[in-house]
Amino acid sequence: AQKVTQAQTEISVVEKEDVTLDCVYETRDTTYYLFWYKQPPSGELVFLIRRNSFDEQNEISGRYSWNFQKSTSSFNFTITASQVVDSAVYFCALHISSGSARQLTFGSGTQLTVLP
Amino acid sequence: EPEVTQTPSHQVTQMGQEVILRCVPISNHLYFYWYRQILGQKVEFLVSFYNNEISEKSEIFDDQFSVERPDGSNFTLKIRSTKLEDSAMYFCASSPTGRSLPGGQYFGPGTRLLVL
Numbered sequence: 001a002q003k004v005t006q007a008q009t010e011i012s013v014v015e016k017e018d019v020t021l022d023c024v025y026e027t028r029d030t031t032y033y034l035f036w037y038k039q040p041p042s043g044e045l046v047f048l049i050r051r052n053s054f055d056e057q058n059e060i061s062g063r064y065s066w067n068f069q070k071s072t073s074s075f076n077f078t079i080t081a082s083q084v085v086d087s088a089v090y091f092c093a094l095h096i097s098s099g100s101a102r103q104l105t106f107g108s109g110t111q112l113t114v115l116p
Numbered sequence: 117e118p119e120v121t122q123t124p125s126h127q128v129t130q131m132g133q134e135v136i137l138r139c140v141p142i143s144n145h146l147y148f149y150w151y152r153q154i155l156g157q158k159v160e161f162l163v164s165f166y167n168n169e170i171s172e173k174s175e176i177f178d179d180q181f182s183v184e185r186p187d188g189s190n191f192t193l194k195i196r197s198t199k200l201e202d203s204a205m206y207f208c209a210s211s212p213t214g215r216s217l218p219g220g221q222y223f224g225p226g227t228r229l230l231v232l
Contacts, residue, residue, distance in 0.1 A: 037223075043205055043225070043226050043228065044223070044224075044225045044226060045159070045207060045223040045226075047222075047223070091158065091159060093159075095221075103149065103151075103161035103164055103172060103174070104151075104159075104161065104221060105161070106158045106159040106160070107158060108157070108158040109158055
């Protein structure tokens with residue numbers, strides 16, 4: 001069975017600080033995909049990134065960066081120079097490609113609050 | 117950019133009543149999903165649907181739930197006799213195939229259901 005753990009329930013930072021959100025996953029499959037979604041107070045789920053298990057190259061997109069390490073089963077997300085608009089709940093999710101399992105398994109989310 | 121739409125955005129109902137949540141997936145997508153998020157908790161998979169039948173369902177998706185694709189565009193989730201614990205945000209999602217592609221599953225904005 002798949003599992004995603006986001007140990008940080010809530011994080012609070014002051015604007016312009018860097019912040020890293022942790023994600024640890026469990027799966028027996030060798031082919032899988034990892035995602036990060038942002039859920040602002042309005043409630044919708046906003047896709048941020050997808051990563052497949054064969055691509056461990058870290059990725060940077062503006063102020064966002066992701067560190068994927070298969071050796072530790074982690075897929076951490078860093079926001080550089082945080083802004084108030086980054087305040088949201090962030091979910092890490094896992095999708096495996098084998099068998100009939102097609103759903104996303106979500107972590108419990110990390111509530112990020114960026115204070116002005 | 118095509119998007120998944122959901123109606124209504126909010127629904128209030130009395131316990132024991134039937135509700136139907138509606139979704140219009142992206143037009144060329146083949147897989148459809150329903151997820152549920154109880155307030156303050158993680159997003160949980162309910163059911164996936166492909167080729168006019170359920171392909172997978174979770175333990176949450178019991179006999180009081182049903183899904184249907186009544187025509188070529190809508191995808192509905194019916195809760196036959198609502199319970200207080202059904203109060204949640206319900207997300208519809210669709211994907212071109214069952215495998216993850218860039219963007220993964222595309223989520224709708226959600227329907228917030230409140231059962232009184």
